[in-house]
Amino acid sequence: MSVMSFSIPRDIVYGEGAMERLSTLGGTKAAIVTGGSSMKRFGFLEAAQDLLAKGGMKSIIIDGVEPNPSVETVQRGAQEMRDFEPDWIVAIGGGSAMDAAKVMWCFYEHPELSFEEIIEPGSMPGLRNKARFVAIPSTSGTASEITAFSVITDTKNHIKYPIVAADMVPDLAILDPALPAKMPAHVTAHTGMDVMCHAVEALASTAATCFTTPYALQAIDLVLKNLPKAYANGDDMAARTEMHNASSLAGMAFTNASLGLVHSLAHKIGGEFGVTHGLANAILLPYIIDFNRSFTESYAQGEALLGVEDLAQAIREMNSSLGIPATFAECDEVDFAEEKFLEVLDRMSSNAHGDPCTLTNPGTPTVADVKAIYEAAYYGRSMKK
Ligand SMILES: NC(=O)c1ccc[n+]([C@@H]2O[C@H](COP(=O)([O-])OP(=O)(O)OC[C@H]3O[C@@H](n4cnc5c(N)ncnc54)[C@H](O)[C@@H]3O)[C@@H](O)[C@H]2O)c1
Numbered sequence: 001m002s003v004m005s006f007s008i009p010r011d012i013v014y015g016e017g018a019m020e021r022l023s024t025l026g027g028t029k030a031a032i033v034t035g036g037s038s039m040k041r042f043g044f045l046e047a048a049q050d051l052l053a054k055g056g057m058k059s060i061i062i063d064g065v066e067p068n069p070s071v072e073t074v075q076r077g078a079q080e081m082r083d084f085e086p087d088w089i090v091a092i093g094g095g096s097a098m099d100a101a102k103v104m105w106c107f108y109e110h111p112e113l114s115f116e117e118i119i120e121p122g123s124m125p126g127l128r129n130k131a132r133f134v135a136i137p138s139t140s141g142t143a144s145e146i147t148a149f150s151v152i153t154d155t156k157n158h159i160k161y162p163i164v165a166a167d168m169v170p171d172l173a174i175l176d177p178a179l180p181a182k183m184p185a186h187v188t189a190h191t192g193m194d195v196m197c198h199a200v201e202a203l204a205s206t207a208a209t210c211f212t213t214p215y216a217l218q219a220i221d222l223v224l225k226n227l228p229k230a231y232a233n234g235d236d237m238a239a240r241t242e243m244h245n246a247s248s249l250a251g252m253a254f255t256n257a258s259l260g261l262v263h264s265l266a267h268k269i270g271g272e273f274g275v276t277h278g279l280a281n282a283i284l285l286p287y288i289i290d291f292n293r294s295f296t297e298s299y300a301q302g303e304a305l306l307g308v309e310d311l312a313q314a315i316r317e318m319n320s321s322l323g324i325p326a327t328f329a330e331c332d333e334v335d336f337a338e339e340k341f342l343e344v345l346d347r348m349s350s351n352a353h354g355d356p357c358t359l360t361n362p363g364t365p366t367v368a369d370v371k372a373i374y375e376a377a378y379y380g381r382s383m384k385k
Pocket residue numbers: 035036037038066067068069093094095096097099138139141142143144147148149150151179180181182183184187191277
């Protein structure tokens with residue numbers, strides 16, 4: 001076997017009250033990066049500033065990170081960091097806030113760089129010459145608190161760039177379930193199914209190893225048992241805690257094993273129609289498990305260990321219990337008009353085939369396969385062979 005590596009944050013602090021860890025960071029100045037208004041509204045920003053102050057740290061807040069954060073937002077935040085000179089960056093929010101904070105951190109440390117110069121995977125120079133990074137997720141979904149990834153949008157050219165750099169793996173992840181407990185039910189469902197997709201895709205990835213598969217399996221088991229409970233009763237703190245942990249466990253698997261066709265197809269249909277990441281993933285997942293099954297033993301092995309008869313069927317049933325439609329045609333989050341679907345289908349299929357996540361999908365799917373999966377997931381056709 002060739003030499004492999006497995007990278008995760010140095011410290012992961014988890015459980016109710018984990019936010020307290022902010023009072024012992026051991027620095028002097030912190031820049032808190034956050035999204036719209038939810039973290040402020042629920043008092044988490046004030047709590048974070050109080051905890052940092054308790055530890056003798058001054059802090060500023062860089063807020064207003066939008067969903068699908070832009071290059072402009074990242075540049076603005078980096079400038080605020082350069083003015084304040086923090087030795088810790090504290091990202092509090094969903095994937096959008098954490099992703100933006102990671103790239104602000106890069107431009108804070110390397111003001112000479114342009115966005116174009118960090119797009120190529122592995123091109124980002126080393127970080128941690130000025131600051132270290134703590135991530136406090138408020139959704140149980142993207143696992144940006146664990147991963148080497150950040151997704152930033154070039155709003156001028158309407159392109160979403162996945163930025164990949166091992167140094168962007170945070171130093172510390174704080175998993176406090178009090179934050180995601182405030183998510184409304186539909187956000188719980190969509191981000192929770194994103195966790196399921198991360199875990200199932202990491203399990204079936206051609207880059208899966210004995211270091212990644214245990215985390216993927218544990219995450220699938222936790223989502224199957226807890227997502228319906230967290231969706232039905234947002235105050236179920238036991239279920240919220242398990243879902244929050246599941247998100248990071250899935251992150252530990254997929255940041256090291258990568259993903260597959262579900263994410264390739266979700267990225268591009270998201271780009272064309274604006275459908276939420278987790279919702280697109282959830283609709284696609286059962287079709288792609290059925291398509292992939294003949295190319296991999298990993299589902300059968302996972303099913304045997306987890307005591308699940310048919311993973312695709314279990315996910316269809318879970319989607320239905322979470323109010324997630326079985327097809328894009330039935331999805332009313334955005335307008336999935338058939339005319340537009342047919343118009344963009346070839347381009348979208350070719351772009352999804354070229355997505356980096358396709359590289360680690362089992363088998364060697366063709367553009368025609370990708371198109372057939374899009375059609376199946378739009379019209380509700382079976383992909384079982
Ligand atoms: N870095 C990675 O590895 C990775 C992986 C997958 C996706 N992404 C990216 O992450 C982003 C999506 O992140 P997300 O799914 O976490 O959503 P998000 O951060 O965009 O947040 C979604 C919405 O929920 C709100 N919200 C967040 N937490 C809340 C809470 N606790 N209570 C109430 N409202 C809350 C936000 O304000 C926002 O309006 C996308 O840009 C996607 O491309 C990154």
